[in-house]
Amino acid sequence: MGNGLMVQRIKSAELGIVDEEQDNELPNFPSFIPFLPPLSSANLKQYYATCFSLISGIIIFGGLLAPTIEKVNLVIKELVEEKDEEEEKLN
Numbered sequence: 001m002g003n004g005l006m007v008q009r010i011k012s013a014e015l016g017i018v019d020e021e022q023d024n025e026l027p028n029f030p031s032f033i034p035f036l037p038p039l040s041s042a043n044l045k046q047y048y049a050t051c052f053s054l055i056s057g058i059i060i061f062g063g064l065l066a067p068t069i070e071k072v073n074l075v076i077k078e079l080v081e082e083k084d085e086e087e088e089k090l091n
Contacts, residue, residue: 029039033050037043 031038033047033054036047036050039047
């Protein structure tokens with residue numbers, strides 16, 4: 001926020017002049033998520049949806065998908081070891 005705008009807001013507040021549009025305005029912040037536009041009040045819902053999706057994806061992968069893949073991997077290793085043992089017994 002520029003100094004001139006800040007001084008104007010302070011003077012308006014001192015005089016009791018309230019500009020509701022100005023009070024509800026979210027300043028533009030640079031994007032903290034790659035490939036999204038700068039954060040503003042116009043695209044705030046898009047940021048909420050993106051953050052929710054990213055966090056949900058991490059939880060689902062880390063809590064459900066990764067352990068399941070690990071268990072499947074262990075079962076496959078056991079089956080391969082059993083097959084190798086059976087082949088050794090036959091030879």
